[in-house]
Amino acid sequence: MTKLYQKILKPIFFKQEPEKVHNNIIKLGKILGTYSFTRAIIHAQFHFDHPALHTTVAGITFKNPLGLAAGFDKNAQLYEILPEIGFGFAELGSITGEPCAGNPQPRLFRIPSEKSIIVNYGLMNDGCVAISQCLQNKKFRIPIGLSVAKTNDPKLDTLAGIKDYIKAYRYMHSLGSYTTINVSCPNTVDGQTFGHPTNLKLLLNALAQERHERPIFIKIKPDFDEKQLLEIIHLTNAHDWITGFIISNLTTHRDGLNTSKQELDALSPQGGLSGLPTQKRSLEAIRFVHQHSKKIIIGCGGIFTGQDAIDKIKAGASLLQLVTSMIYEGPGVVAKIKREMVDIMHQENIMDIDMLKQEYH
Numbered sequence: 001m002t003k004l005y006q007k008i009l010k011p012i013f014f015k016q017e018p019e020k021v022h023n024n025i026i027k028l029g030k031i032l033g034t035y036s037f038t039r040a041i042i043h044a045q046f047h048f049d050h051p052a053l054h055t056t057v058a059g060i061t062f063k064n065p066l067g068l069a070a071g072f073d074k075n076a077q078l079y080e081i082l083p084e085i086g087f088g089f090a091e092l093g094s095i096t097g098e099p100c101a102g103n104p105q106p107r108l109f110r111i112p113s114e115k116s117i118i119v120n121y122g123l124m125n126d127g128c129v130a131i132s133q134c135l136q137n138k139k140f141r142i143p144i145g146l147s148v149a150k151t152n153d154p155k156l157d158t159l160a161g162i163k164d165y166i167k168a169y170r171y172m173h174s175l176g177s178y179t180t181i182n183v184s185c186p187n188t189v190d191g192q193t194f195g196h197p198t199n200l201k202l203l204l205n206a207l208a209q210e211r212h213e214r215p216i217f218i219k220i221k222p223d224f225d226e227k228q229l230l231e232i233i234h235l236t237n238a239h240d241w242i243t244g245f246i247i248s249n250l251t252t253h254r255d256g257l258n259t260s261k262q263e264l265d266a267l268s269p270q271g272g273l274s275g276l277p278t279q280k281r282s283l284e285a286i287r288f289v290h291q292h293s294k295k296i297i298i299g300c301g302g303i304f305t306g307q308d309a310i311d312k313i314k315a316g317a318s319l320l321q322l323v324t325s326m327i328y329e330g331p332g333v334v335a336k337i338k339r340e341m342v343d344i345m346h347q348e349n350i351m352d353i354d355m356l357k358q359e360y361h
């Protein structure tokens with residue numbers, strides 16, 4: 001399946017505008033998820049299950065620790081098909097208080113030489129009211145996380161921004177297995193207002209007053225230095241309702257890559273980078289946060305192989321997420337990574353993910 005994607009589908013997709021391909025894949029995925037026979041076909045093609053991958057985190061059981069990261073299924077349309085591709089869980093959104101058209105197009109740019117995508121969507125989504133209606137009373141076959149973020153509107157000042165987060169949180173929190181507070185989207189008009197400690201503190205104090213029925217994760221950027229990470233850890237330690245962190249979102253750094261900053265800026269001066277350019281930064285941030293915080297970490301950023309996945313778990317992650325490797329290698333990458341993880345654990349005489357965590361965490 002991976003070869004079919006690489007040899008036939010990817011060359012066709014990569015000739016087309018990235019956002020058009022993304023939209024068509026969402027439409028196709030939605031149709032394939034609607035019928036039990038199409039779900040069974042996808043299941044037969046992509047499924048790989050192994051007891052060594054089963055794990056329980058934050059009281060939720062996962063068939064495997066590999067999840068879809070936020071941003072691919074912004075309007076929660078793929079929850080029927082994602083389990084058949086083999087994801088152990090999926091994070092949908094990010095979902096904002098108000099519907100949001102996002103930034104002007106084009107706003108997605110592939111950089112194949114970097115195995116990366118410049119993402120400048122600007123939190124396009126249908127908003128928490130419409131999306132929560134679609135998800136009411138739905139039974140999910142894998143744990144579903146719902147990511148909430150602040151509506152991308154420069155008119156929202158800090159206090160209005162907090163109200164917007166709270167609105168989205170109230171609509172979404174009880175519908176999934178966990179909620180993520182995304183404070184690290186780098187492509188909104190006002191930047192990452194709530195990624196910075198002063199405003200984050202206000203936001204967390206406001207969220208502290210809400211009901212916390214499910215685990216809650218804070219998604220951070222990979223670009224903090226150690227001092228900033230310590231500040232974030234210190235802030236979140238004051239809130240025992242915060243279950244953990246997702247590390248990380250897109251990077252805003254454009255230096256040190258094979259492609260020059262000038263070339264990237266010529267493609268799109270705005271937007272964050274996904275994929276390989278986030279890999280090392282997110283790994284280092286995971287390791288640092290794990291050393292200084294007891295909270296659970298979901299590792300995300302540049303996971304292309306089983307080794308990348310195992311490295312993130314060894315650094316301190318309990319669960320993992322990906323999106324860019326699926327765009328570059330197709331949905332077969334999920335089974336490929338899981339197989340490689342099982343092989344690596346086998347070679348290292350590690351029985352399963354839980355034993356791996358016990359040895360390294």
Ligand SMILES: Cc1cc2nc3c(=O)[nH]c(=O)nc-3n(C[C@H](O)[C@H](O)[C@H](O)COP(=O)(O)O)c2cc1C
Nearest residue numbers: 069070071093094248249274275301302322323324
């Ligand atoms: C097309 C695209 C859209 C994204 N949109 C969101 C989003 O809405 N919310 C969010 O928290 N992260 C978003 N992200 C970031 C990813 O969830 C992830 O943190 C980042 O891409 C690093 O993982 P990766 O290297 O596996 O892609 C987006 C990423 C991509 C590629």
